[in-house]
Amino acid sequence: MQIRWYHSLTLRLLLLFWALLFAVASSGFLLAIWYAQPETAKPLPQEVQETLSPLLSDQVTFSSLTPGRLLAGNYRVAAAVTPEEGPNRLQLEPNLANTHRRELLRQLDADQPQQLRLPNGMLVGPFVLNTQRILLIRPLSEDERVDQQVNSERAEQAQTMVLLFGSLLIAVLLGIWLVLPLKRLISATREIAAGAEKLHLKRLPRRTDELGELARALETAAHDLKVSRDAQRRLLSDVSHELRSPLARMQVALMLSQDDENPDANPHLTQMSRDVDRLGTIIERILSLSRLENGLVKLDPQPVNTHELAKILAADLAYVDAKYGERVLVLDADWPTTATDDELLRLVIENLVRNALQYTAGIIELDCVRHDDKHFTILVRDHGDGVPEAQLAQLFEPFFRGDPSRHHKAGVGLGMALSLRAANVLGGSVTARNHPEGGLEVSVNLPIVPMDTIIDDEPTDTEAAEQEPQESN
Template sequence: MHRLFWKIFLSFWLTLIIFSALVMFAASSYLEHTRTQQDIGSMRVRLSEYFNQGQAAAKQNGIEGLKEWLENLDRSEAIPIFLIDEAGQDVLEREIPAYIIARLDRRREHAERMERKGPSHLQRIRLAGGSAYRMVPDFQSITLRRVLQRPRVIALPVAVAALVSALICLLLSRYLTFPLERLRRATQHIAAGDLTQRVAPSMGNRRDEIADLAGAFDTMAERLEKVFGAQRQLLSDASHELRSPLARLQVALGLARQRSNGRAEQELDRIETEIERLNELIGQLLELSRLEAGVDVAHIEKVDMRELLEGLIDDAQFEAESKGCEVKLKNAFSASVKANARLLHSAIENVVRNAIKYTKPDTAVEITMLADRDIPDSIIIKVRDHGPGVPEKMLPHLFESFMRVEEARDSLSGGHGLGLAIADRAIRLYGGEIVAQNEPDGGLSILIRLQLAAN
């Protein structure tokens, strides 16, 4: 249990331990190395360089220049260095340890002899006014805190420790995010309708919560694939099976008309109307099943959208006249897309017929071609009616199967809720997009985005 938790916990804990250990080891090593350098020639050379720098600063800017130089040196050097005058005071007014004062007293009588041997850590820095300062390194006052506070000293150990810890964190992040990214992509494919996605095989030999999640995801995807497959098959089979009894009903209706001698004409007309509605519903169900199954997806050709819309308007105008409205094509221009011409015509026709159904009398259903400003090489077909619109909460669900607005359910003109669903499947089948929006001055607009065909 909680295998992933312990991996994350131990990895971060180990990283912190390694980082801290490297810094402490480097600082301690430097500290120990520095404390043993009192009699080493390299340390004397370094102090000699400091002496020359201090003498140059004093000569150029006097006591203020000497103070500024010593302050800068103290901020970068791990070894405290004092400049002590004849009165035993530090130039920066720092407290001088007693053992340094005692050491200076013991060596005072040997100062002249030490100066004759050349620069040393007791050599004097002289000012123009005659005052002189002895440079005294304090090896015993080197502390770990002082080492850690000096960027020049601690920079390299910190950089090495940071590099090692960054590498560990990078590997851990990669180990955690790769399978999660694979799950994210698979989820997007599932949401887009591709129920064949599986992620467990890509997990390799992982044995943690992410691998368990991948297994659960695959089980869910497999179950969804079976359920939706069975649903599509049921719709397809039921639609096919219903065609035969409907055909027999139509034959029986014709015989009933002959034998009734006009005595039940009203009732028979009603039966005929319902048979036609059932026939239309079955046709839509079959079309929806074909689209969801991907039938005819490969039968694509270059379709001129202006010609398609002009032909569609000619057919839709007859239905519009019976509703007391008209259909107009605005801003038409030549543009070609790659699609199945029959499916694309049917999809846009469903949208236009839906608009005709709900637009107000004496208004127009407007079909507008627009260049897409957001996505290059795309066009937008806008179909707008002047009807009551749709409640905002219904807009995201408008293209779901059997989804109808409540007002449409209560009217005789309400359809079966499949027209826009069929249009949505057909448009998305070729990489397009279809959305709905209410217009500020009333009415509903359906926006169909299609990818232009390459020249």
């Protein structure tokens, strides 16, 4: 869906920023005005009036007092008004008239003499001289100037505070407004990566702006991914079916052509039979690898005691071949219990151990090191010849074999690759090194997942885990 221009996030952000900046600026401005307001007029103190009155009575002789004229002391005339009509009825000191005309006029009308502090002086009056009413002004004393300074500083501070806290509040609001949906989108992306089809986006997809569009795009992507994953799964099972059916027929045909009494009489048939088995194994391994790589493996995390798992694995191998049982040694170590998929973890270790059983002759040690509360490493160490340093990294590549001459004796060359992919799916990694005292040592590094991350605690019930997500839909 195309976003209409008036729904676009750009416009919204622009308008929001604008409105909020405007609000902060205007509130700061209003505050500044509030503090900058001149002080209210106060009644003129008695002693000032007493000092001034003789001076003023002396001036009666003057026909008129014009603004700017210096009177006694440092008092000047600020304004004068005469009762007669005429162009000179009101005379104001020009500098004061520019900045404080209103205050001048108001004070001229006052009943009693007052004093009013202005930025450039103390205004005193009105005084009545014959026919004239006059206002006087004197420069501010040092104390008064300091007081004035403090007042204007306080106004500036208030302005700064308003800007600071106002902008902080706006930043927090904007942050929440922008980051909450982003957080949700991030977790939705993680859900997609984890293979979820239904995303937890709440009302986000219904938003009309770019964030809503992104949410809808994510939903579509999740759905498309599900579809392609399903297609891949189908393809895999189809390929598997198409390859296995002829193999199954070959196997049965081989048996029919073999002599019942002495099945190994014809060595060619025996060889063919072995190769058919091998082909079957290769197909199964490739499919497992492909399922792991394409995220088609459903994880069923449950509490797994890794020591127990290693011991059961050793016992199972002993069951397969008694010689294996003698060669696999599970060491007593600090084996942790972690929430993981036990089938997959077993696959990781089993492939490594089987590999070691196949390529070496000595004892294979299974050890465990716990690094901290969150990580542990399972070590599979053999006592063979090790692997040339240059080939260590290649060990985990599909169909890689260290010694080409052993192609026929050994497995199909997919075990290590399977181990690595399975460990990756479990959130871990596999590395190999030559042990200083000889032999190859493969480390499986895995996270320790706390038990409380598991919802389903019934270990044998595979269906409960599968049904839960469907019911919540």
